[in-house]
Amino acid sequence: MTDVAPSFNSAEPVQLSEEEAEQLAQELKLQLRQGERPAGDSQAIERMVAGLGDRRGLLRLTFAESLGTVGSAAVPALCTAMCEHENVTVRRAAAKTLTLISDRRALPFLLKALLNDVDPVVQGSAVGAMAVIGADAVEGLLEILVDPSNTPMQTGLASWGLSFVGARAPEALKEAARSPHARIRTAAIGALGDQIQNLGDEDARQLLTDALKDEDEEVRAEASTLMGKLNDSQWALPLLLPNLNDGSPLVRKNTALSLMKLEDPAAIQALESRCESEPDDAVKPILRLAVNQLERHA
Template identity: 40%
Template structure:
């Protein structure tokens, strides 16, 4: 293990940053000076937040030559502040070599901020991270918090790995399918294409409730009107949570900026209300009907 400083002299940090910036401006900076890079990484333990940021940005502009020093600090530095800053700086550099170390920090570092920053760096790496993130989601070994970060990272990657994500919609893991639906929802927002929307519509019939609910929410947020018949069908699902999700989705689509014929949504909602016995679902159905009727009245006065 590398020896690290335990305290940072602010004056030393100031002088080092000034020297490095001058050298970079004059194009005399030596990116292969490992000792200098190590000192810069150490200075990300400075007590001043702006100074830490300045060193992180400078190391980020140096790029891949700084990766080894940052990885060493991420893996072994006793100061979590330095480990956090190292992970964040690796996000700026986006060097694929960092993937194994980032994954290790994401899964096993004791500091939650280091974990989150490492997840962000993995997300920035894009498609190479996808198989590892999917493995985390499918494994029973990891916490819900860790899986939440993995799902967020997949959604961030989104269209950069859409073919890989599309394939995983049939995964045996419920956690993977739910996370993939969230990622596909982002793809549908960024690059509206029928393939993405078709996968979301198909997910409304998934065997897992969490996946159905995630898909209904995604279609609602996209105000995807072709999904209305499928959401109407979901209004009659055996699970009241799924019926509630369908009602919320139909409400959101029904009051979207350019709504369909209101009767297309209102009539199925009213019919479902007449048949519904679950109090929570009835409440949502009543809200959906009132909001759509209100929007309909506004349209008539425009």
């Protein structure tokens, strides 16, 4: 894996003794309680960033909240700490604090942390901060999905990040659902649920409908799964039933599970018929389970 972002200029990290950290935390707590904004000069910020490495969790929380209140002025120091600090506690806390600030300038550095840091907490926190930023983060998250050199952990986090962005970036997600890259389409389709269910987005609904017949089995499987989460049996049932005869066992399995979640007994006959002809021993139990559950509802 290679670096994907430059570094902000930084001096040698500031160090705080336990007594200095405790005194600084008390001063910051008082300021926060009084509604005052902590000092945002570079020296004050560096001292607060140094406090993110304190072994006491409550003190770290005070430093993070104070840096979050300082806002954008703290972003360069936090990005440097997240990407370069030798103490993993500082890197974790810096990534989480960037979530509080939600500044798009941090995006290349958050991407760098995701791709280069060996700590899964840093990776996850970096994606969380990207997701909070919203639409501007979509492109970077999608790039992670199409790069085969990235780990399953990284691509999984990127998919989660896209799902979290959800309705914050409707147009970006819908464009991604039309991508020539199947992996991107899969992730984007899986993230369309909020737009369809909560916003009534008809374009997103049509994209999901089309995805049920996508040339890629992963896309069809993801679309079949999402159909079962939308609690709209009247719409979903006639669209899902043909996928019980899909050439992919994964699609057939996901379709059966979604039909079960929809709790519509009208699917029983099709499921029973498929169960009789199903050649895959891994799919048969899922079909039987779906039939049994739907019969209980009937």
